[in-house]
Amino acid sequence: MTVMFLDSLEVREKTLLTPLKIAQRTTYLEWDSQPTLFKQYPHFCYRISLHDVSALSWLSHLRCITTLRTVSQKPYYQLNVPSAGNLHPLEIYVQVRNVSGVLCGIYHLDTLSEQLVLIQEIEDDGVESYMGITKRFNGFMVMMSIVPFRSSWKYGLRAWRYCYLDLGHQIGVLNATVRHFGLELTKMSHCDTDRLNLNMGMGDDEYITAVYGVGTVGNRPVKELKNAFMNVAPTNYTMKDIALAESIKNNPAYLDNHDVSQWSDYLGINRNRRSAREFFASNMNDRIMAELLELSVPKSLEVVAVVLQAHAMHLGMYRNGMFSMGGNYRDEVVQLLLGQRFIAGANMVFLIYAQKFTAHSHIEAGIYTQDIYLTCEHFGVGCSGIGAFYDDEGSKWSNNPLLYAVAVGGKTG
Ligand SMILES: Cc1cc2nc3c(=O)[nH]c(=O)nc-3n(C[C@H](O)[C@H](O)[C@H](O)COP(=O)(O)O)c2cc1C
Incomplete structure (x- = not known):
């Protein structure tokens, strides 16, 4: 059988939203059939509460x-x-090594119970070898996976975009959490995702797509994981979209880091x-709009901010934070x-374009938007990511493809 594998440009073509496509939408979602949101390892696995060991408490703010x-x-x-x-x-998932009070091992972060669930104990072996690291990494290695069916259940192939945007939001939170706790994020230079996924027991419905270290590389040599782990389905049932799954599986893992704002009220x-x-x-x-225009933008992105309503600020387009064209664009x-x-009712909308329509530029759009979310929350204003737009109309204001939008505005009271 030939496996269908779409590159990111083909994904874009097949997931464009047009007025005709929206009008033709007839599917009615049966919410009872929504796949489960939280992966659950079997009850017999050893668990440790994130609140029982102080060195683990930062993980309770991650997700x-x-x-x-x-x-x-x-x-x-x-x-x-x-x-x-x-x-x-x-x-x-988190590999924990040489952290006082915690058994060295590879754990699943169970969001529902706020626990780490042990999948496999480690000794002289670990996931380091899949990242090209020859010595044991002391501390934490954080691995994030995508479970496409949770999103394709509703959005079909367009879920490709949303999975990567969501992943960017989560990486943004990892960055901000690590910074808040005075820890440091270590970038990996390489990741053999095929072998990592296989040994971590990921089946056909889940793929590790981002890896970071929080700790330091030690002196003792490390070996490959001794055993492949148990396979646990991430949802209660699944329906595989081969084009979506293969495209995610074939994308290299995201390993970059991008600076995010630091807030004393982060928690x-x-x-x-x-x-x-x-x-x-x-x-x-x-003043808050001016602050938002100053946020650092990842290099892969082009941001056009449209000010729709303001007290004294000029209405119109701001490119790279600078006023570029006046006008009232609210209806458009x-x-x-x-x-x-x-x-x-929003005061401003950020339109996030990228030079290239890739998984990585979507992740960076998510990281940048998470920074907008937290900045808005800090200043007491509202914000929402907007992933639903008519792709062709987005081309009116840039030659680049539109990836994401963010609406920002005052809150009540
Ligand atoms: C990638 C992405 C796309 C989104 N697109 C839309 C959208 O088109 N319209 C909308 O009203 N909200 C959108 N949202 C906001 C979600 O609906 C919202 O995050 C979700 O309902 C959970 O609510 P919470 O953010 O308050 O936790 C989007 C969020 C993300 C991360």
Whole structure:
């Protein structure tokens, strides 16, 4: 059988949103059939609470449940990280070595129970060898995986974009958490994802796509993992989209690092952040818009910020933080973003383009947007990532493809 593998440009072509496609949408989502959000290792695995050992407490801020409600008689979880459709197609694994009070091993970060679940003890072996590291890495090696079906269940192949944007948000949180705790992120220079995925027991429905170290390389040699691990399905059922799965599987892991802002109230803003569902433009100060325009933008991206409503600031386009063209673009921007009405109340919308439409540029758009989310929360203003837009209309303001948008505006009260 020939395996169909789409490169990122083919993915873009096949996932363009047009007014015709939106009008033809007939699918009705049966929420009862939503695949499970949290991977669960068997009950017999050894577990350690993130709150029982102080060296683990930073991990409890990486990915955590921040709101729990009941919707249609089912629990509805929201996390510290935003996610397209609140579908959360990610998991996190951590190798822990030489951390006082913790058995050396490879663990799954169980978001639901706030525990590390031991998958495999390690001694002189570990995941280091898949990253080209010949010595044991003391501390933590954080691995993030994508579970495509959680998102493709609703979005089909367009989930490709959302999985990588979500991953960028999660990497942004890792960066900010590590900084807040005075730890340091170590970049890997290489990752053999095929062997890593195989040995970590990832099946056909989950792929490790980003790896970071938090700690230091020691002096003692390390060997490859001795045994392949048990395979646990990340969802209660799955339906494989071969084109989506193969495209994610064949993308190299993301290993880069990008500077994010540092806030003294980080722990609070990380947990309190929510995506805005309405805006009150008069409650936003122009100074905050100026701050947002100053945020550092990853090199792969081009950001066009459109100021829609302000007290004294010029309305219009700002490129690379600088005013470039005056005008009232509110109706055009709302229409571009599929006419989502609440955006009409926003003060500004960031349109995030990239020179190249790749998995990596989507991840960087997510990292940058997470920085916007946390900055907004710090200043008490609302914000929402917007992944639904008419791709062709986005080309009006840049020659580059549009990857993501972010609406920002005043909160009530
Ligand atoms: C990649 C991505 C795309 C999103 N696209 C939209 C969108 O098009 N419209 C919208 O109203 N919200 C959008 N959101 C916000 C999500 O709906 C929101 O994150 C999710 O419902 C969880 O809520 P929370 O962020 O408050 O935790 C998006 C979020 C992400 C991360």
